Amino acid sequence: MLPEWMTKTEDYAPPKDGGAFYRKTLKSLGGIMKRLKVEGGKEGRFSLPAWLKIILLLGLIILVSVVQDRLIIMACGALVLVRLAMMPAGDIWGVLKTTIFAGVFCAVLVTPAVIMDPARLSNSLRLVLKVMICVTAVGEFNRTTQWNHVTGALRKFHVPGVIIFIMDITFRYIVLLGKLMEELLTAVELRSVGRNDKKYASVGGIMGVTFLRGSEMNKEMYEAMQCRGFTDDYEGL
Amino acid sequence: MHIPENYLSPATCAVMTAAMVPVWVHSVKKVKEELPKDKIAMVGVGAAFSFLGMMFNVPLVGGTTGHAVGGTLIALLFGPEAACLGVSIALLLQALIFGDGGILSFGANCFNMAFILPFVGYGVYKLIAGKAAQEGKSGRLYVAAAIGSYVGICLAALACSIEFGIQPMIAHDAAGNALYCPYGLSIAIPAMMIPHMAVAGVIEAVFTVAIYAFVRKTSPDMTYDSIRLANPKVESKKSRTPVFALVAVLIAATPLGLLATGTAWGEWGADEIAEIAETGSPLGYTPKGMLEGFSLDVLMPDYTLGEMNEVVAYILSAIIGTALLVIIFKLLSMALRGKSAKNAA
Numbered sequence: 001m002l003p004e005w006m007t008k009t010e011d012y013a014p015p016k017d018g019g020a021f022y023r024k025t026l027k028s029l030g031g032i033m034k035r036l037k038v039e040g041g042k043e044g045r046f047s048l049p050a051w052l053k054i055i056l057l058l059g060l061i062i063l064v065s066v067v068q069d070r071l072i073i074m075a076c077g078a079l080v081l082v083r084l085a086m087m088p089a090g091d092i093w094g095v096l097k098t099t100i101f102a103g104v105f106c107a108v109l110v111t112p113a114v115i116m117d118p119a120r121l122s123n124s125l126r127l128v129l130k131v132m133i134c135v136t137a138v139g140e141f142n143r144t145t146q147w148n149h150v151t152g153a154l155r156k157f158h159v160p161g162v163i164i165f166i167m168d169i170t171f172r173y174i175v176l177l178g179k180l181m182e183e184l185l186t187a188v189e190l191r192s193v194g195r196n197d198k199k200y201a202s203v204g205g206i207m208g209v210t211f212l213r214g215s216e217m218n219k220e221m222y223e224a225m226q227c228r229g230f231t232d233d234y235e236g237l
Numbered sequence: 238m239h240i241p242e243n244y245l246s247p248a249t250c251a252v253m254t255a256a257m258v259p260v261w262v263h264s265v266k267k268v269k270e271e272l273p274k275d276k277i278a279m280v281g282v283g284a285a286f287s288f289l290g291m292m293f294n295v296p297l298v299g300g301t302t303g304h305a306v307g308g309t310l311i312a313l314l315f316g317p318e319a320a321c322l323g324v325s326i327a328l329l330l331q332a333l334i335f336g337d338g339g340i341l342s343f344g345a346n347c348f349n350m351a352f353i354l355p356f357v358g359y360g361v362y363k364l365i366a367g368k369a370a371q372e373g374k375s376g377r378l379y380v381a382a383a384i385g386s387y388v389g390i391c392l393a394a395l396a397c398s399i400e401f402g403i404q405p406m407i408a409h410d411a412a413g414n415a416l417y418c419p420y421g422l423s424i425a426i427p428a429m430m431i432p433h434m435a436v437a438g439v440i441e442a443v444f445t446v447a448i449y450a451f452v453r454k455t456s457p458d459m460t461y462d463s464i465r466l467a468n469p470k471v472e473s474k475k476s477r478t479p480v481f482a483l484v485a486v487l488i489a490a491t492p493l494g495l496l497a498t499g500t501a502w503g504e505w506g507a508d509e510i511a512e513i514a515e516t517g518s519p520l521g522y523t524p525k526g527m528l529e530g531f532s533l534d535v536l537m538p539d540y541t542l543g544e545m546n547e548v549v550a551y552i553l554s555a556i557i558g559t560a561l562l563v564i565i566f567k568l569l570s571m572a573l574r575g576k577s578a579k580n581a582a
Binding site: 032102169174201204210 | 243250281285286289334341416419444447452459
């Protein structure tokens with residue numbers, strides 16, 4: 001004989017929860033993790049040295065932002081597009097996505113100004129164009145340059161060793177701590193069925209644990225560095 | 238609050254970067270002095286933490302979410318100078334890898350989010366918290382953290398909106414149309430401040446307090462306050478932060494002087510005196526002593542070096558003026574110190 005409660009059909013529906021912040025955070029985290037993992041940057045065999053690329057990129061951005069002459073802006077646009085055309089299709093889409101987003105965002109931003117005063121149209125269009133050229137140029141740069149070459153180039157520009165060391169560490173910690181955050185978020189999401197009234201506690205918990213784990217990892221790394229003969233000399237690293 | 242490329246004129250970008258240089262130099266020095274060698278890499282952790290914090294969506298009313306910048310939080314955990322470096326590096330990575338925020342406007346972004354936000358946030362926190370950390374009054378600390386982070390992000394947004402707002406005035410073509418951001422101060426300030434005061438400030442405060450409370454409860458010796466308490470020699474050192482902050486703000490604020498259409502009150506040139514209507518009617522004459530007196534115009538005519546672009550010249554005068562002031566004060570303090578040393582002997 002079955003007990004009575006087993007014969008009843010289960011119709012428990014957990015109360016709906018408005019917040020979707022776990023999912024949203026997981027999604028944005030997943031996005032950057034994917035970018036960073038691929039972000040080795042695929043350098044071709046005949047790629048220019050990174051320091052030269054940085055100088056060229058900076059030069060282009062300064063030129064585009066200073067110059068108001070349409071012809072020169074068009075020439076810069078052409079240059080950026082030709083470079084883009086030489087990249088593989090997957091990378092082109094990746095670069096273009098950011099460009100389109102930046103362009104649309106800028107266009108929306110200047111629309112009220114154009115409506116208020118139609119004489120501003122040509123200047124506003126030029127602003128949108130300039131934004132798109134710069135964003136595309138940066139996108140091309142980071143998709144064709146390896147991160148370790150970027151830090152190498154910074155050393156060539158005499159950026160202090162401590163700063164470069166910190167930048168490298170940051171890059172690695174973003175991946176490590178990002179992974180930790182992904183796991184924590186998934187764990188919390190799986191455990192919160194229905195309405196979760198303690199969302200703010202979990203914000204503190206997830207980021208707090210990430211911070212504590214980060215400090216722990218940092219201590220371990222320093223000890224490992226010392227075991228390998230590190231003498232507190234960051235400049236010589 | 239990330240300002241993209243081309244929204245600010247190159248001159249503004251140059252000023253903001255120039256303003257950040259003393260702050261960065263001070264921060265590197267302070268971090269090297271204050272943090273033990275094994276904690277240097279902690280700045281990297283701070284940068285990564287700041288980067289990830291900006292990815293973290295905080296739940297809001299009605300199922301919506303928003304993200305925090307977390308500048309004050311990082312200052313509470315690592316100290317304001319380490320926070321400044323950490324957030325700067327996070328911003329640099331965002332600009333270089335994700336196209337989030339421009340490369341030329343990097344200085345301006347750092348000024349708002351890596352300088353104003355953590356320093357103001359931490360300053361307000363300290364002001365309200367007082368000695369609550371030693372006395373173990375957690376409630377007051379959390380209130381201080383909430384207000385500090387709220388004020389910090391609102392002031393950062395204000396700085397950002399002023400940078401936007403001055404663009405139509407300092408950069409326009411012959412027809413008066415803006416070359417960069419087209420909105421003046423009267424639009425830029427409310428457009429930035431209302432959402433920040435109503436939404437982003439609240440998110441920032443919730444984010445800061447939630448994490449700060451967690452860290453204080455689970456591992457109270459990890460916060461910057463406890464590192465300072467454990468290291469009394471750090472505490473006793475005189476802080477020069479206010480001086481550096483003042484220098485940076487002064488440099489950044491100079492282009493504001495360009496906005497005033499008239500000459501500053503009391504700074505009229507001899508030719509302007511005649512036109513001044515102090516008592517309702519123009520003066521109508523130039524005081525004689527002014528006409529014949531010694532003129533400094535030869536050195537720097539009206540703060541402008543020849544035919545150079547007015548804005549650039551103004552900025553250069555600001556930098557030269559600030560440098561001169563610092564030199565004078567340093568020499569003065571050296572002379573005074575020498576005197577007091579003699580007196581002591």
